[in-house]
Amino acid sequence: MKLSIAIVGLPNVGKSTLFKILTKQDILIANYPFATIDPNIGIVPVPDERIDKLAELSKSKKKIPAVVEFYDIAGLVKGASTGEGLGNKFLSHIRETQAIVTVLRVFENPEIIHVENSVNPERDMAIINTELIIKDLETVEKRIGSLEKESRIPTPEGKKSAKNLEILLKLKQKLLKDHLSIEFAGEEIVTELQLLTAKKQLYLINGEESQIGDSLKKKIKEVGGDYIYMDLSKAEKLDELIKKSYEILDLISFLTTGEDETRAWTIKKGMKAPQAAGVIHTDFEKKFIRAEVINWQKLLEVGSWSKAREKGLLRLEGKEYVIQDGDTLVVRHG
Numbered sequence: 366m367k368l369s370i371a372i373v374g375l376p377n378v379g380k381s382t383l384f385k386i387l388t389k390q391d392i393l394i395a396n397y398p399f400a401t402i403d404p405n406i407g408i409v410p411v412p413d414e415r416i417d418k419l420a421e422l423s424k425s426k427k428k429i430p431a432v433v434e435f436y437d438i439a440g441l442v443k444g445a446s447t448g449e450g451l452g453n454k455f456l457s458h459i460r461e462t463q464a465i466v467t468v469l470r471v472f473e474n475p476e477i478i479h480v481e482n483s484v485n486p487e488r489d490m491a492i493i494n495t496e497l498i499i500k501d502l503e504t505v506e507k508r509i510g511s512l513e514k515e516s517r518i519p520t521p522e523g524k525k526s527a528k529n530l531e532i533l534l535k536l537k538q539k540l541l542k543d544h545l546s547i548e549f550a551g552e553e554i555v556t557e558l559q560l561l562t563a564k565k566q567l568y569l570i571n572g573e574e575s576q577i578g579d580s581l582k583k584k585i586k587e588v589g590g591d592y593i594y595m596d597l598s599k600a601e602k603l604d605e606l607i608k609k610s611y612e613i614l615d616l617i618s619f620l621t622t623g624e625d626e627t628r629a630w631t632i633k634k635g636m637k638a639p640q641a642a643g644v645i646h647t648d649f650e651k652k653f654i655r656a657e658v659i660n661w662q663k664l665l666e667v668g669s670w671s672k673a674r675e676k677g678l679l680r681l682e683g684k685e686y687v688i689q690d691g692d693t694l695v696v697r698h699g
Contacts, residue, residue, distance in 0.1 A: 367432075367434060367631075368431070368432070368433045368434065368463060368464075368610070368611070368614065368616060368631055369433070369434040369435075369436065369461065369462040369463050369464075370433060370434070370435055370436070370462055370463065370464045370465070370466055370610055371436045371438050371458065371459040371462040371464070371465050371466070372384055372435055372436065372437050372438060372466050372468060373438045373441060373459065373465055373466070373467050373468070373493060374440065374441070374467055374468035374469065374470075374489070374493065375440055375441060375470075375479075375480050375481065375489050375492065375493070376439075376440030376480045377440070377470075377477055377478055377479060377480060378440075378468045378469065378470035378479075378489070378571060379468050379470060379571040379597040380437060380438070380440065380468045381405075381437055382597045382598075383466075383468060383569065383571075383597055384405060384407060384435060384437035386597065386603060387407060387409050387435055387603060387606075388405075388407030388408070388409055388435065405436070405437040406434060406435070406436055406437075407434070407435045407437070408432050408433075408434055408435075409432060409433045409434075409435055409607070410430040410431075410432055411430050411431040411432060411433060411607055411611075411618070411629065411631075412430075412604045412607065412608075413430050413431065413618065413629050415620060415629070415661045415691065416428050416429075416430055416620070416627050416628070416629055418661075418665055419620060419622040419627045419661060419664070419665070419693065420622065420627035422622070422664070422665060422668070422669070423622045423623055423624060423627055424624060425622060425623065425624060425625065425626050425627040426624065426625055426626065427625065427626040427627070427628075428626070428627050428628075429626055429627070429628040429629070430628075430629050431618050431629040431630065431631045433607055433610065434462075435466075436458060436459070436461070436462055438458055438459060440480070441456075441492070441493055441496055443492055443495075443496075456496065456497070456500045456561065459497075459561050459564075460559040460561065461559075462564070463564065463565070463614060464564055464565040464566070464567065464610060464613060464614055465561075465564050465565070465566045465567070466566075466567050466568075466569050466606070466610070467490065467493055467566055467567070467568050467569070467590075468569045468571055469486040469489055469490055469568055469569070469570050469571065469581075470484055470486060470489065470571050470572065471484065471486050471570055471571065471572035471573075471576040471577060471581075471594075472484070472571060472572035472573070472576065472596070472598075486570065486577075486581050487580060487581055487584055490568070490581075490584060490585075494543075494545060494562070494588065495543065497545070497561040497562045498540050498543060498545070498562055500561055501540055501546065501560045501561055501562045501563075502537065502540050502541070504558055504560065505533050505536060505537050505540065505558070505560070506537065508533060508554075508558060509530065509533050509534065509537065512526050512527075512529055512530040512533065513530060516530050529553075529554040532549065532552050532554055532555070533554060535549075536549050536555070540562065545562040545563070545566075545588050545589065546560050546562040546563045547562065547563055547564075547565070547566075547588070547589045548589075549563060550563040550564075550565075565590075565613045565614055566588065566589070566590040566591075566613075567590065567591050567592065567593070567606075567609055567610060567613055568585050568590050568591070568592040568593075569592070569593060569594075569595055569606065570592055570593070570594040570595070571594075571595065571596070571597050572594065572596060573594070573596055574594050577594055591609065591612075591613055593605055593606060593609055611631075615633055615634040615635075616631055616632070616633060616634065617631075617632060617633075617634050617688070617689070617690035618630060618631055618632070618690060618691075619632065619641060619688050619689075619690070619691070619692045619693070619694055620661055620691070620692070620693045620694070621645065621693065621694055621695075622664075622693060630644050630645060631644075632644055632688060634690075635687060636687070636688055637684065637685060637686060637687055637688070638653065638655075638656045638658075638682055638683070638684060638685075638686040638687075638688060638694075638696075639653040639684050641688045641694070642656065642694075642696045642698070645696065648698070649696050649698050652698040652699040653684060653696065653697075653698050654697045654698055654699055655681050655682060655683050655697050656681075656682050656686065656694045656695065656696050656697065657679045657680070657681060657682075657694065657695040657697070658679070658680045658681075658682050658686070658692050658693070658694055659673050659678055659679050659680065659692075659693050660689075660691055660692065660693070661691045661692075661693045662691070663678055664678075664693050670695070
């Protein structure tokens, strides 16, 4: 599966700098709002020592890591949801992604203009979330209008529409109180609408840890988000950003290795063996018989698949087996 993340924030907080460091792409970074007009999309390999070590063991011709797509969304400002600063267009790009990394600036630098004329990460966080909420309210109200008509029809579809209407009316009340809709994220109708406020949020605080106040940490926790801090001028801890993104989305990787290639495959935590096999090839899920499974470290320790078989370390797992992070598989199928 593809992991895609939107990088959002006010202008001049470090978004494009982060994107450039992550992707090593040469894009325009300027000291004024809207330097990025269209979303830059960068494909970033997930750092994974397991691939290097298994490829060496198998003498693989290719190494294929899992990847993350990062969308560098142009700077949001107050009124973005209604088109201010071309924001309406930019907000629509966020819909395509699975999670949001919100960059908050805590560093002081008089040479780098702040669009609000002062550094205040709590205010900036509120501006961004308000714009996401306003955009979602527009989407929800439009869908409520159609569901009200559909729910009057005495059919199974009408009953489903009535249930969805009830969910969206509750959700609308939350949005009107400036709450994000993350608690409704599991609802089918919310997934269908690709609501911005239902996406997992990771806050990247650009600056030193000493510049982060307890009040900001508390506000992030209140909206169900998580955070990491990073001084983007030093480009530290980028691996942690990707790992944390996996964590908040409940993603793990399993591995395959052989002479042709060693590869990491991204799946949802809790996925069973047939569905994981289907990530490799759709036919593998349909015709799944069993999987030979060994933890990557155990495979390295014994030195080869044949030795793992001899020592009885390869487990034969069936359709109910839940894949674990770091499992190395050989899929048997019909």
